[in-house]
Amino acid sequence: MALLPVVYLLVRAAELGWSDVLAEFAAPRIARLAATSLALAAVVTAGSLLLAVPLAFLLTRTDLPGRRLLAVLAALPLAVPSYVAALSWLVAGDAVGVRAEGFAAAALVLVLYTYPYAYLTVVGVLARTDPAQEEVAWAAGRGPWHTFVTVTLAQVRPAIGAGALLVASYTLSDFGAVSILRLDTFTRAVFTALRVGFDRTGALALSLGLLAATAVLLTGAHLLGRRAARYGIREGRTPRPQPVIGLGPWRLPAFVGVVTVLAAALGVPAWTLLRWTLDGVSRPGAPAEIATAAGWTLAAGLGGGALVVVLALPVGVLLARTHGPLARLLERLTYLAHSLPGVVVGLSLVSFGIAVAPALYQRWPLLLLAYATLFLPLGIGAVTAAADRAAPVLHHVAQSLGVHPLLAWWRVTVPLVLPGAAAGGALAVLAVMKELPATLLLRPTGVETLATRLWTHTDVGAHAAAAPYAALLVALAAVPTAVLVLRSGILAATPSARADGSSAARPTPTDTTLTDTHAEGDRSWRPMSRSTV
Numbered sequence: 001m002a003l004l005p006v007v008y009l010l011v012r013a014a015e016l017g018w019s020d021v022l023a024e025f026a027a028p029r030i031a032r033l034a035a036t037s038l039a040l041a042a043v044v045t046a047g048s049l050l051l052a053v054p055l056a057f058l059l060t061r062t063d064l065p066g067r068r069l070l071a072v073l074a075a076l077p078l079a080v081p082s083y084v085a086a087l088s089w090l091v092a093g094d095a096v097g098v099r100a101e102g103f104a105a106a107a108l109v110l111v112l113y114t115y116p117y118a119y120l121t122v123v124g125v126l127a128r129t130d131p132a133q134e135e136v137a138w139a140a141g142r143g144p145w146h147t148f149v150t151v152t153l154a155q156v157r158p159a160i161g162a163g164a165l166l167v168a169s170y171t172l173s174d175f176g177a178v179s180i181l182r183l184d185t186f187t188r189a190v191f192t193a194l195r196v197g198f199d200r201t202g203a204l205a206l207s208l209g210l211l212a213a214t215a216v217l218l219t220g221a222h223l224l225g226r227r228a229a230r231y232g233i234r235e236g237r238t239p240r241p242q243p244v245i246g247l248g249p250w251r252l253p254a255f256v257g258v259v260t261v262l263a264a265a266l267g268v269p270a271w272t273l274l275r276w277t278l279d280g281v282s283r284p285g286a287p288a289e290i291a292t293a294a295g296w297t298l299a300a301g302l303g304g305g306a307l308v309v310v311l312a313l314p315v316g317v318l319l320a321r322t323h324g325p326l327a328r329l330l331e332r333l334t335y336l337a338h339s340l341p342g343v344v345v346g347l348s349l350v351s352f353g354i355a356v357a358p359a360l361y362q363r364w365p366l367l368l369l370a371y372a373t374l375f376l377p378l379g380i381g382a383v384t385a386a387a388d389r390a391a392p393v394l395h396h397v398a399q400s401l402g403v404h405p406l407l408a409w410w411r412v413t414v415p416l417v418l419p420g421a422a423a424g425g426a427l428a429v430l431a432v433m434k435e436l437p438a439t440l441l442l443r444p445t446g447v448e449t450l451a452t453r454l455w456t457h458t459d460v461g462a463h464a465a466a467a468p469y470a471a472l473l474v475a476l477a478a479v480p481t482a483v484l485v486l487r488s489g490i491l492a493a494t495p496s497a498r499a500d501g502s503s504a505a506r507p508t509p510t511d512t513t514l515t516d517t518h519a520e521g522d523r524s525w526r527p528m529s530r531s532t533v
Contacts, residue, residue, distance in 0.1 A: 001311065001369065002334045002376050006211065008348030012204050024205030029189075033206065034213050037185045040107060040178075041171040041217065047111035048167045049160060051261060052118035056156075057148065058254055060126040062245045070258055071123070075485045077265040078116035079477035081434040081451065083176025084470050085113045087458060088272035090180060106183040112265040113177075114170055116481075118163025124488040125159040126152075144245055162381060168217055169339040169377070172210065175437055186210035187341035191437070194343065207344045214339040218332045269474070276467030289453065290468050297433055297449040297476060303364070304371030305429035305480075308379040309421050311372055316383025316421070317413060321392060331380070338377045342437030345374055350441055362444050370438040375431045379424035386420020387413070423487040426480040433477050450476070 013021045024030070058064050059071040077085075086109050093100030133155070137147040153160075175187045186206055193203040247254055315334070319327050337345060349370050353361035360366040390413060398408035436451045443452065450473040457466035 001373050002337045004352060004373060005337050005340055005345045005348040008351055009204060009207050009211065009344070012351075013208065016201050016204065020201055021205050021208070024202055025208055027205075030205065030209045033184060033186050033189055034209055036103070036183070037172055037187075037210070037213055038216065040103065040110070040183070040185060041168045041213075043107045044110040044114060044171045045164050045168045047107065048115035048118050049164060051111065051115040052163060053122055053153075053156075053160065055115075055258065055261070056119055056123040056126055057152070058258060060123060061152075062247050062254070063251065064247065064254055064258065065251070066255075070262070072482070072485050073262050073266065074119055074258075075116045075481055075488075076478060077113045078120075078430065078484075079474050079481045080113055080265075080269050081176060081436075081470075081473065081477075082110065082113055082174050083180055083436065083455070083458075084273075084474065085109050085269055086177040086180035087463075088269040091272045091275070091463075092268050101182045103183055106178050106181045109177050109181065110171055110174065112261075114167045117166040117170065118160065120484055120488055121159040121163040121166075122156050125156045127488060129155050165217075165335070166377075166381070169214070169335055172214060172217065172339040173341050173374075175341050175343065186213065187343075190341055191343050194347070207340065210340060210344075211336065214336055217339070218335055273467050273471045273474075276463045277471065289448075290450075290472060293448050293450045293453045293469060294472055294476065296447050297451070297473065300367065300371070300439070300449060301429040301433040301476075301480075303368050304375070304432035305425045307368050307372045308375050308428035309383075309425040311376060312379030312383045312424060313414065313417065313421065315376075316380045317387045317409070317417060319380065319384045320387030320390075331384075334377045334380055337373045338375065340374075342370075342374060342435055342439075343441065345370055346438040346441030349373070349438075353442075362442070364444060367439070367442045367444070370442050371428070371432045371435065374435065374438060375428045378427045378431060379421065382424025382427065383417055383421045386417045390416035420487075423484055426483040426487070430477050430480040430484075433473065433480075 055074050059067045059074065064070070086106075089100050089105065089109055093105075134147050134151050137151045138144075142150070172185075173187060174185075175191060178185045178188045179191065186209055190203050190206045190210070193206060315330065319331055349366055350361070353366050357366070394416070395408050395412050398412045399405055403411065433449075434451060436455055439449055439452055440455070443449070448456075450469045454466050454469040454473060457463070457469065
C-alpha cells in the first residue's frame with residue numbers, strides 16, 4: 001500500500017513516454033526545486049532539533065519553574081496545521097508591516113510547528129532513562145555540560161534520529177505552508193502544474209524529482225545509522241527518579257527562552273484566530289456546517305488512525321524482531337509515500353480507483369487507504385518502539401505450550417505492543433485531521449471536513465468565515481496531542497525538586513512491577529501493568 005503511489009508514478013511515466021519525462025526531469029528547474037526542497041528540509045530539521053532537544057532536557061532534568069505545564073504546552077504546536085500557522089504569520093506580518101514570504105518565513109513556520117515530532121520522541125526517552133550512567137559520569141568528575149554532551153545525548157541519539165527523520169519527511173511533503181508563503185518547492189510546483197497548467201508530464205517529472213530527493217534523505221539517514229543500543233532503559237522495573245539539575249543563575253533566562261518559543265508558536269495563531277472570530281462569521285447557517293464538518297473530521301481521523309495501527313502492527317513487530325538489510329529496506333520504503341505530497345498520493349489512488357476498483361472511487365475505503373498510505377510510518381515507528389520493549393521470550397514460551405505461532409502473536413505480542421501503538425494511532429489521527437490535498441481529491445460526495453472548509457474560505461479570502469473552522473480544528477487536534485504527551489511519560493516521570501536539590505518523585509501506579517512480597521506470612525503478588533512488561 002505504501003508503494004502504490006510509487007507504482008502509479010512509474011506506470012504514468014511509461015504511458016507518457018520515458019523520453020519526455022526524462023527531458024522534463026533534466027530541466028534546470030528540477031535541480032533548482034531539489035536544492036530548495038532539500039535545503040528547506042535541512043534547515044527545518046536542524047532548527048527543530050535545536051529547539052526540541054534543549055526543551056526536552058530542560059523540562060525533564062532541571063528545576064525550571066512550571067515545567068509540567070510547559071511540558072504539555074511544548075507539544076501543542078503539533079495541533080496547529082501548517083496552513084493555519086502560515087496564514088497566521090502572514091496576517092501577523094502584515095499587521096506590523098512585514099511581508100512574511102519566502103524561504104526564511106517558510107523555514108521559521110515549519111520549525112515552530114514540526115519540532116514537537118522530535119520533542120515527543122526525545123522527551124519520552126529522557127523521562128524513562130535510568131540515570132545511573134549520568135551519576136557515574138558525575139562521580140568521575142564530569143560537569144553537567146560535559147555529562148550532557150557525552151552521556152545524555154548518547155542515550156537519546158536514536159530518538160533524535162527518529163524525530164529528525166519525521167521532521168525532514170514532513171517538510172518535504174508539506175504543501176500548506178510553502179503554498180501560502182509562496183516558496184517554490186516540489187510540492188507547490190506539483191500542485192501548480194496540475195491545477196493551473198494542467199501539465200501532467202511536468203507534474204510527473206516533479207513528483208519523480210521529489211522521490212529522488214526523498215531517496216537522498218533516506219540514504220543519509222541510513223548512513224547515519226538507524227539503531228543504537230538501548231542505553232540504560234530499565235524495562236520491567238520501577239524507574240528511579242531522575243536527578244534534578246539546578247540551573248542557578250540560568251534559571252530565569254531559560255524560563256524566558258522557553259516561554260518565548262511557546263508564545264511564538266501558540267500566541268500568533270491564537271491572536272490571528274481571535275482577530276478573525278471577532279470580525280464575525282460572514283454568512284448564516286455556519287454553526288450547522290461547522291458541526292457537520294467536525295463530525296466528518298472525527299470520523300476520518302478515527303478511521304484513518306485505526307487503519308494505520310492495524311497495518312503497522314505486523315510490520316512494526318517484524319522490524320523489532322529482525323535487524324537485517326531487508327528489514328531496514330522495508331522500513332525505508334514506507335517513508336517514500338510519507339514524503340510525497342498528498343496531491344500525488346491522492347492522484348495515484350484516483351487512478352487506482354478508476355482503473356482497478358471503480359466501486360471504491362469517492363468512497364470512504366479509498367480515502368482511508370490514502371490516509372494509511374501517507375501516515376503508515378507514524379504507526380510503524382510507534383509499534384517498533386513498543387515491540388523493542390516486549391520480550392520475545394514470552395512469544396516463544398506460548399509456542400512451547402502448544403499455541404500456534406499466529407495465535408501466540410495475537411494473544412501475547414499484540415496485547416504487549418498495543419498500548420505503545422496507541423501513541424502511533426494518536427499521531428496518525430492528528431495527521432489525518434490536518435490532511436488537506438488527499439482529502440480534497442478523494443472525499444466522498446457531500447463530505448466536507450474542517451480542513452476542506454477552512455481551505456475553501458481562505459482560498460477566497462473569507463477569513464472571518466474560516467476562523468471557526470480553524471479554531472475547532474486546532475481544538476480537536478489538541479486531544480490526540482494530549483494523548484501523546486500522556487504516553488510520553490513526562491507527567492509521571494518528571495520529578496519535583498526539594499530545597500536541597502534531591503528528587504521528590506514517587507513511582508506512579510502504572511509503574512508497578514511483579515514483585516514478591518510477604519504480608520503476615522501470606523505470599524502475594526502485585527500486578528504487573530502491560531506498559532512495563
